[in-house]
Amino acid sequence: xxxxxxxxxxxxxxxxxxxRSIMRDVLIALIxxxxxxxxxxxxxxxxxxxxxxxxxxxxxxxxxxxxxKDITISDLSSVVTGVILALNMPAxxxxxxxxxxxxxxxxxxxxxxxxxxRNFVNPALAGxxxxxxxxxxxxxxxxxxxxxxxxxxxxxxxxxxGSLTWADFPSLLLGLxxxxxxxxxxxxxxxxxxYLCVRGVIKPIIPACFVGAELLFSWLFGAANPVLGVFSGxxxxxxxxxxxxxVTSPLTNWGxxxxxxxxxxxxxxxxxxxxxxxxxSFAILIMNLLVPYINxxxxxxxxxxxxxx
Amino acid sequence: xxxxxxxxxxxxxxxxxxxxxxxxxxxxxxxxVTVLGGLGMGIALTFVLVCSNVVISLLxxxxxxxxxxxxxxxxxxxxxxxxxxxxxxxxxxxxxxxGVFLSLIVxxxxxxxxxxxxxxxxxxxxxxxxxxxxxxxxxxxxxxxxIVRELLGSGTLFGLRIIPEGFQIGIITQPPGGFFTFGCAMxxxxxxxxxxxxxxxxxxxxxxxxxxxxxxxQEKEAVK
Numbered sequence: 001x002x003x004x005x006x007x008x009x010x011x012x013x014x015x016x017x018x019x020r021s022i023m024r025d026v027l028i029a030l031i032x033x034x035x036x037x038x039x040x041x042x043x044x045x046x047x048x049x050x051x052x053x054x055x056x057x058x059x060x061x062x063x064x065x066x067x068x069k070d071i072t073i074s075d076l077s078s079v080v081t082g083v084i085l086a087l088n089m090p091a092x093x094x095x096x097x098x099x100x101x102x103x104x105x106x107x108x109x110x111x112x113x114x115x116x117x118r119n120f121v122n123p124a125l126a127g128x129x130x131x132x133x134x135x136x137x138x139x140x141x142x143x144x145x146x147x148x149x150x151x152x153x154x155x156x157x158x159x160x161x162g163s164l165t166w167a168d169f170p171s172l173l174l175g176l177x178x179x180x181x182x183x184x185x186x187x188x189x190x191x192x193x194x195y196l197c198v199r200g201v202i203k204p205i206i207p208a209c210f211v212g213a214e215l216l217f218s219w220l221f222g223a224a225n226p227v228l229g230v231f232s233g234x235x236x237x238x239x240x241x242x243x244x245x246x247v248t249s250p251l252t253n254w255g256x257x258x259x260x261x262x263x264x265x266x267x268x269x270x271x272x273x274x275x276x277x278x279x280x281s282f283a284i285l286i287m288n289l290l291v292p293y294i295n296x297x298x299x300x301x302x303x304x305x306x307x308x309x
Numbered sequence: 310x311x312x313x314x315x316x317x318x319x320x321x322x323x324x325x326x327x328x329x330x331x332x333x334x335x336x337x338x339x340x341x342v343t344v345l346g347g348l349g350m351g352i353a354l355t356f357v358l359v360c361s362n363v364v365i366s367l368l369x370x371x372x373x374x375x376x377x378x379x380x381x382x383x384x385x386x387x388x389x390x391x392x393x394x395x396x397x398x399x400x401x402x403x404x405x406x407x408g409v410f411l412s413l414i415v416x417x418x419x420x421x422x423x424x425x426x427x428x429x430x431x432x433x434x435x436x437x438x439x440x441x442x443x444x445x446x447x448x449x450x451x452x453x454x455x456i457v458r459e460l461l462g463s464g465t466l467f468g469l470r471i472i473p474e475g476f477q478i479g480i481i482t483q484p485p486g487g488f489f490t491f492g493c494a495m496x497x498x499x500x501x502x503x504x505x506x507x508x509x510x511x512x513x514x515x516x517x518x519x520x521x522x523x524x525x526x527q528e529k530e531a532v533k
Binding site: 096100108130133134135136 | 476478479480481483485489
């Protein structure tokens with residue numbers, strides 16, 4: 001602060017928490033996922049993650065330098081965007097395509113709209129969708145960890161959901177199957193989720209509602225085994241790390257419930273009726289766009305106030 | 310002659326129909342996937358625009374005010390039918406790639422907009438140059454956008470491979486890529502005009518009908 005008396009409207013709450021500390025916690029929560037990715041998919045996974053994080057940062061830096069704005073890369077939000085985007089790639093993804101995704105995520109989705117806090121959808125998610133639409137073949141060319149059991153080694157578990165049995169459950173949980181590098185190991189993602197919840201960075205409402213609604217609706221839509229569906233595909237990763245983004249999720253608890261249930265419903269519907277690839281991403285993207293309206297209808301009444309018409 | 314040249318240049322930059330007036334975007338977004346399609350569409354529209362502007366300007370004292378829009382549509386539709394037949398006869402491939410958008414020139418807002426805003430109030434010569442300027446402005450933009458989209462999206466130019474297979478960005482050929490390229494083109498033109506020191510006045514909410522407009526406006530004097 002520059003020593004001037006800054007007068008702002010209430011509430012005057014002081015908190016030691018900064019954007020930087022929150023993003024640092026998210027990065028720490030991502031560590032188990034990153035370790036699993038490197039162990040399962042080799043050094044190429046690490047290469048993708050490092051390149052993506054660095055390029056995202058660089059994009060933000062160059063943009064802010066070019067338009068003479070304050071350099072904000074030290075808040076780590078771009079690193080988080082880059083790492084999450086890389087974790088959404090299959091291990092064989094060409095690096096230049098990933099770099100294109102980073103540029104789209106940081107410059108088009110975030111900086112063009114005014115930087116962190118003004119992005120209308122989650123940048124990493126939008127980057128993933130842009131890559132998914134542009135390079136569908138590369139994005140769905142899922143690599144399988146070399147030590148996966150035969151039953152799971154052909155496609156992602158979602159593609160063969162009908163033939164999965166409970167016997168495959170342990171390998172699903174450990175992530176011994178094909179998929180993008182970050183989504184395979186459910187245990188690592190759950191560990192990250194627990195860390196984020198314990199540190200108070202996210203509330204478990206969105207992931208819980210998301211997963212619960214997906215379970216319920218995929219059961220209603222007649223999925224063979226809804227519980228296995230939760231642990232295959234990008235559902236958990238999306239629910240924990242992408243749907244909970246502060247900027248693009250609702251503010252109130254009831255808003256978060258609507259948001260989570262909406263994501264779960266759309267995911268289940270797309271998985272049941274449209275094809276499994278990218279269902280989670282599109283579901284979260286659509287709900288991201290509805291967040292302003294969810295915020296409007298769940299606005300809390302001020303104490304003693306009249307409900308706004 | 311200076312005035313004629315100004316009218317021509319007006320359509321190219323200052324009142325570019327696509328990027329500044331934001332008219333006729335539908336066809337720009339839809340047809341700009343290949344350069345050939347974009348260029349063909351631009352030439353077809355320019356032809357229709359020039360012809361309809363001239364004829365409407367010729368008939369401007371004859372057409373009763375109350376039924377002017379149907380009259381314009383009939384004139385425009387006649388020329389569009391003409392273009393459609395010519396393209397279908399001599400360039401069947403282009404006809405296929407333009408599809409419904411060729412016939413939709415009838416309801417293209419640039420053509421009707423220039424008929425209403427310019428040709429119905431100005432002399433034949435002025436209307437000719439206005440149609441030519443607006444048409445060339447449209448052609449310039451749609452060709453530019455389609456060069457970028459075909460090069461990045463399909464890796465080709467006029468169907469010739471420039472960028473090797475496997476380095477294409479598929480989304481550029483799809484609607485989101487169209488909107489994105491369009492937005493970038495708009496930003497570049499506005500930035501270039503701002504750099505030249507021209508104040509950018511977004512022509513929002515003004516149909517250009519200064520004679521029938523009661524509002525005070527800085528543009529008003531310039532038109533008189």
